[in-house]
Amino acid sequence: MKHNVEQSMSLTSPAPTNLSLMQKFATFLGVTGLGILLLAAFNINFPHKALWLTISLSAITIGTIAFSYGLYGNTAEGIKNNGVFFKSISNRGFLGWIAGILLTGFYVVLYFYPEYLGLVKDGDNTGVIAVFDPLSRLLSGNPASQWFVYGTLYTVAIFAFGIKFMWKYRHNRYEVIRTGSVMFFQTAFAFIIPELMARLNTDTFKLPYYDLKNVWPLNYYNFEGYRIKEFVNAGNIGLALLIFGIASIFIITPILTYKYGKRWYCSWVCGCGGLAETAGDSFRQLSDKSKFAWKVERWVIHSVLVFIIVTTTAVVHSYLGHDTSKYWLTKNTFLIGVSVFLTVLFALIWIFKRQELKKDARYGAIGYLVIILAFVALHYTSGDSKIFLFKANDLRSTYGFLIGSIFSGVIGTGFYPILGSRVWCRFGCPMAAILGIQQRLFSKFRITTNGGQCISCGNCSTYCEMGIDVRAYAQKGENIVRASCVGCGICSAVCPRGVLKLENGSQEGRINPNEVLLGNDVNLMDLVNRK
Amino acid sequence: MEHIVIIGNGISGVTAARHIRKLSDKKITIISAETDYFFSRTALMYIYMGHMKFEHTQPYENWFWKKNRIELKNGFVQQVDTTNKELHFADGDKMSYDKLIIATGSKPNKFGWPGQDLDGVMGMYHKQDLESLEKHTPGTKRAVIVGGGLIGIELAEMLVSRNIPVTFLVRETSFWNGVLPAGESEMINRHIREHHIDLRLDTNLVEILADENGRARAVTTDKGETIECQVVGLTAGVSPNIDFLKDSAIETNRGVLVNRHLETNISDVYAIGDCAQQHEAIGLRRPIEAVWYTGRMMGETVAQTICGNRTEYKPGHWFNSAKFLDIEYQTYGWVFARPQEYEKQFYWEHEGGKKCIRISYHKDTNEFLGINNFGIRMRHEVFDKWLTEKRDVDYVINHLAEANFDPEFFARHEAEILQHFNSQTLTNA
Ligand SMILES: Cc1cc2nc3c(=O)[nH]c(=O)nc-3n(C[C@H](O)[C@H](O)[C@H](O)COP(=O)(O)OP(=O)(O)OC[C@H]3O[C@@H](n4cnc5c(N)ncnc54)[C@H](O)[C@@H]3O)c2cc1C
Numbered sequence: 001m002k003h004n005v006e007q008s009m010s011l012t013s014p015a016p017t018n019l020s021l022m023q024k025f026a027t028f029l030g031v032t033g034l035g036i037l038l039l040a041a042f043n044i045n046f047p048h049k050a051l052w053l054t055i056s057l058s059a060i061t062i063g064t065i066a067f068s069y070g071l072y073g074n075t076a077e078g079i080k081n082n083g084v085f086f087k088s089i090s091n092r093g094f095l096g097w098i099a100g101i102l103l104t105g106f107y108v109v110l111y112f113y114p115e116y117l118g119l120v121k122d123g124d125n126t127g128v129i130a131v132f133d134p135l136s137r138l139l140s141g142n143p144a145s146q147w148f149v150y151g152t153l154y155t156v157a158i159f160a161f162g163i164k165f166m167w168k169y170r171h172n173r174y175e176v177i178r179t180g181s182v183m184f185f186q187t188a189f190a191f192i193i194p195e196l197m198a199r200l201n202t203d204t205f206k207l208p209y210y211d212l213k214n215v216w217p218l219n220y221y222n223f224e225g226y227r228i229k230e231f232v233n234a235g236n237i238g239l240a241l242l243i244f245g246i247a248s249i250f251i252i253t254p255i256l257t258y259k260y261g262k263r264w265y266c267s268w269v270c271g272c273g274g275l276a277e278t279a280g281d282s283f284r285q286l287s288d289k290s291k292f293a294w295k296v297e298r299w300v301i302h303s304v305l306v307f308i309i310v311t312t313t314a315v316v317h318s319y320l321g322h323d324t325s326k327y328w329l330t331k332n333t334f335l336i337g338v339s340v341f342l343t344v345l346f347a348l349i350w351i352f353k354r355q356e357l358k359k360d361a362r363y364g365a366i367g368y369l370v371i372i373l374a375f376v377a378l379h380y381t382s383g384d385s386k387i388f389l390f391k392a393n394d395l396r397s398t399y400g401f402l403i404g405s406i407f408s409g410v411i412g413t414g415f416y417p418i419l420g421s422r423v424w425c426r427f428g429c430p431m432a433a434i435l436g437i438q439q440r441l442f443s444k445f446r447i448t449t450n451g452g453q454c455i456s457c458g459n460c461s462t463y464c465e466m467g468i469d470v471r472a473y474a475q476k477g478e479n480i481v482r483a484s485c486v487g488c489g490i491c492s493a494v495c496p497r498g499v500l501k502l503e504n505g506s507q508e509g510r511i512n513p514n515e516v517l518l519g520n521d522v523n524l525m526d527l528v529n530r531k
Numbered sequence: 532m533e534h535i536v537i538i539g540n541g542i543s544g545v546t547a548a549r550h551i552r553k554l555s556d557k558k559i560t561i562i563s564a565e566t567d568y569f570f571s572r573t574a575l576m577y578i579y580m581g582h583m584k585f586e587h588t589q590p591y592e593n594w595f596w597k598k599n600r601i602e603l604k605n606g607f608v609q610q611v612d613t614t615n616k617e618l619h620f621a622d623g624d625k626m627s628y629d630k631l632i633i634a635t636g637s638k639p640n641k642f643g644w645p646g647q648d649l650d651g652v653m654g655m656y657h658k659q660d661l662e663s664l665e666k667h668t669p670g671t672k673r674a675v676i677v678g679g680g681l682i683g684i685e686l687a688e689m690l691v692s693r694n695i696p697v698t699f700l701v702r703e704t705s706f707w708n709g710v711l712p713a714g715e716s717e718m719i720n721r722h723i724r725e726h727h728i729d730l731r732l733d734t735n736l737v738e739i740l741a742d743e744n745g746r747a748r749a750v751t752t753d754k755g756e757t758i759e760c761q762v763v764g765l766t767a768g769v770s771p772n773i774d775f776l777k778d779s780a781i782e783t784n785r786g787v788l789v790n791r792h793l794e795t796n797i798s799d800v801y802a803i804g805d806c807a808q809q810h811e812a813i814g815l816r817r818p819i820e821a822v823w824y825t826g827r828m829m830g831e832t833v834a835q836t837i838c839g840n841r842t843e844y845k846p847g848h849w850f851n852s853a854k855f856l857d858i859e860y861q862t863y864g865w866v867f868a869r870p871q872e873y874e875k876q877f878y879w880e881h882e883g884g885k886k887c888i889r890i891s892y893h894k895d896t897n898e899f900l901g902i903n904n905f906g907i908r909m910r911h912e913v914f915d916k917w918l919t920e921k922r923d924v925d926y927v928i929n930h931l932a933e934a935n936f937d938p939e940f941f942a943r944h945e946a947e948i949l950q951h952f953n954s955q956t957l958t959n960a
């Protein structure tokens with residue numbers, strides 16, 4: 001008897017699964033679009049590539065949009081989560097697993113076997129990649145690569161599913177505007193501008209490929225030797241780009257995060273976030289909300305951060321010289337500079353923000369200690385090319401493989417239908433880690449809880465893609481100030497009692513643990529909340 | 532060690548247990564016959580609609596109880612022997628207590644309608660009701676809901692989410708108009724119909740008819756109609772779930788009678804939440820308050836008393852909230868459906884017909900008394916403060932923006948409201 005509800009819900013599917021005629025047609029269209037690419041992947045040779053590419057991408061886009069219209073077009077404005085946990089695709093059912101396996105497979109081929117997509121090193125591309133050649137030539141003048149194919153499909157996905165998302169949340173202007181922003185940054189900054197920048201390249205002038213909205217450590221490769229050379233060789237423009245890259249980390253990011261929280265980046269600008277919010281929206285409810293998952297998250301994400309700091313330091317260290325007369329920045333000054341910077345940063349946090357850290361401070365301290373020790377050790381034990389026992393190059397390629405490819409791509413996106421849409425952002429992204437520390441400690445952003453209105457229903461926690469147990473705070477009347485919150489605003493949107501509001505406000509009262517909530521006897525509230 | 536036993540693992544019982552644990556080392560046991568672990572009753576609808584699974588409605592992970600040394604017992608208490616301080620369970624088990632908290636909540640009202648116990652007829656209160664609805668859902672071509680309150684409209688939304696046509700019988704001439712003034716109530720009437728729910732106002736259930744297997748097949752109404760249906764939802768309010776106390780020495784009326792300290796007539800026995808009835812209503816509140824947050828507040832209060840800090844239950848300003856399909860509703864202070872003789876009201880409705888506010892104030896002093904807001908979220912803290920400070924209505928209207936709690940970038944209406952208010956008060960003057 002006890003399990004009746006769950007059983008009937010998993011065995012039969014009580015959700016209305018009948019597709020409308022419109023949706024059937026849309027599905028047909030979308031699948032046709034994908035089918036063309038699939039045929040191309042199996043080396044069916046299409047004669048008019050530009051035409052077929054246009055047909056394929058349009059079919060995918062229009063198919064997705066038409067499907068969304070069929071889904072939301074005739075409904076009243078409001079929350080659209082009916083049947084989410086009955087549908088196989090969004091409840092880790094059979095379709096979910098199939099989608100997960102296909103996506104994962106796609107990423108494995110993309111990262112490690114691009115030749116199966118038709119990449120030919122010296123010669124004309126074949127397969128799918130060849131189909132994208134005309135578009136690539138149009139933008140950058142060069143033939144396509146697997147990354148161009150990926151970039152195009154990625155942009156199409158954010159665009160088409162972005163429209164779906166806007167439709168779904170059309171009653172919520174925060175969501176509509178935010179999604180427009182994500183679509184814009186993906187299309188312009190990640191896709192078109194870098195390709196156009198490549199057009200500027202000549203035999204004597206070459207800019208590194210640069211998606212301007214990608215900030216180190218998300219683009220962990222930004223300060224590698226070959227890129228620095230390219231930046232420096234490209235004269236003023238190159239130098240400006242390099243300075244922009246550094247300013248992004250030390251000036252732009254902290255200021256914006258102070259004012260608006262990490263959401264300005266994670267759910268308004270970032271491409272990884274953009275895909276998660278649009279194509280990944282159907283899977284946001286699958287994130288793990290347990291305390292245990294939160295613990296794992298803190299350890300893993302900060303370890304990745306330490307890993308990339310060590311790696312980048314080692315890489316930069318490896319191409320700097322010893323001689324101050326040639327260039328002011330030498331191996332020694334760089335290492336000392338990094339150590340001093342991190343020490344000062346740590347000391348400041350420790351002095352001013354220690355009370356707010358509690359447990360996390362210990363973790364942070366340990367991680368930090370590891371870095372410092374690594375530096376010291378590195379400084380004294382290494383010859384030119386070694387950091388500890390590793391070569392800087394090995395560290396770099398290990399990071400690139402483990403974190404850059406496996407974590408952010410294969411697991412991060414491939415596992416959307418299994419682990420939820422923000423696995424990478426939550427557990428892996430070192431950029432999110434940095435922004436998170438800033439958000440927790442130095443930001444005006446918080447999610448305000450509306451007094452005693454919470455009814456503990458759990459919608460907010462269920463639909464938080466970052467696995468934050470929002471309800472745990474809301475039902476105590478406590479504001480949500482969490483490092484991982486990307487400010488997607490969905491908890492606030494799905495709350496049926498109007499309890500949550502994303503806000504930028506003053507630091508005072510931002511963190512407000514309550515024992516007894518607003519609404520009760522005032523004296524009792526004072527008495528209990530005082531301690 | 533003193534043994535505190537709590538009957539009922541709803542919000543009130545669980546809140547009491549949590550706070551007793553925070554304040555003391557006493558042995559605590561929570562008893563329930565409904566579920567092993569605390570879940571949020573208010574979220575029942577979302578399970579049926581597929582927004583959440585049952586596990587998502589549990590506010591605490593399962594390890595929480597052991598870690599906080601709160602013992603859980605699944606069992607139905609049949610009798611309370613206050614002389615020997617002993618509970619008797621339906622399965623014959625016994626348990627003794629030093630202090631007892633009764634937090635058994637409510638049960639759906641049934642008014643003796645013929646056929647009210649047929650197969651396919653259910654209330655919507657306990658998890659078992661949801662299971663029954665789930666069981667009867669396949670093959671249901673129409674459902675009839677009887678009783679137009681907050682739970683009735685939730686049940687209607689649930690069924691509609693599964694594409695089951697709904698006929699909604701409401702006794703009143705307009706939806707929930709015992710609580711909502713005409714403007715708000717009519718807005719919700721329209722919204723209900725917009726969702727293709729067959730709303731029958733001013734209509735009463737007469738009888739539920741059975742098929743040959745004893746399952747509901749139709750209802751008849753006082754309008755002389757017979758409506759074919761396979762599921763009947765009875766949502767005509769709730770009343771305290773205290774039948775098991777009939778033969779005990781504990782004094783009851785509709786609910787378990789308590790004083791302001793939530794103590795019953797028997798020492799060491801307390802009652803909180805939906806099942807408690809105040810001897811005398813507090814302020815304008817009802818003697819029985821069947822809402823989530825009052826249960827929580829009574830739990831917070833009784834924990835103080837039990838841990839040696841005898842505390843009166845003193846709820847602050849009234850507030851509440853609900854959601855009618857897609858329209859959110861909040862209220863702070865008192866706004867009466869039919870204005871009291873001292874009360875004046877100001878009403879503004881957005882041209883889209885899905886947002887409105889009504890502000891109630893004293894006709895002589897202009898003191899602000901309360902607000903209903905639909906489709907616009909408002910800050911609890913701000914209204915609580917304004918009520919305490921006894922602000923006047925002009926102040927409130929002019930400072931509405933401070934109280935707005937809508938997400939960023941939402942359309943704002945304060946200017947329009949102010950203008951409307953000014954034009955109204957001018958013509959009235
Ligand atoms: C569908 C629905 C939606 C609601 N929505 C809202 C809302 O939006 N806002 C709001 O403020 N309120 C809402 N309410 C009301 C709110 O849920 C109740 O006021 C609240 O749950 C009462 O809590 P409680 O702890 O007093 O009792 P309950 O939650 O009813 O818990 C009592 C428990 O005791 C058990 N019990 C009873 N008798 C015995 C016995 N003899 N032996 C063993 N166990 C026993 C019951 O089975 C039950 O599990 C809603 C109620 C329902 C049904």
Ligand code: SF4
Pocket residue numbers: 447460463464465466467468470480484485486487488489490491492
């Ligand atoms: S807490 Fe809310 S805003 Fe933050 S990530 Fe979770 S759902 Fe988004």
Ligand code: SF4
Pocket residue numbers: 453454455456457458459460461470471474475494495496497498499500
């Ligand atoms: S969705 Fe709203 S009411 Fe429900 S638990 Fe979260 S904050 Fe509370």
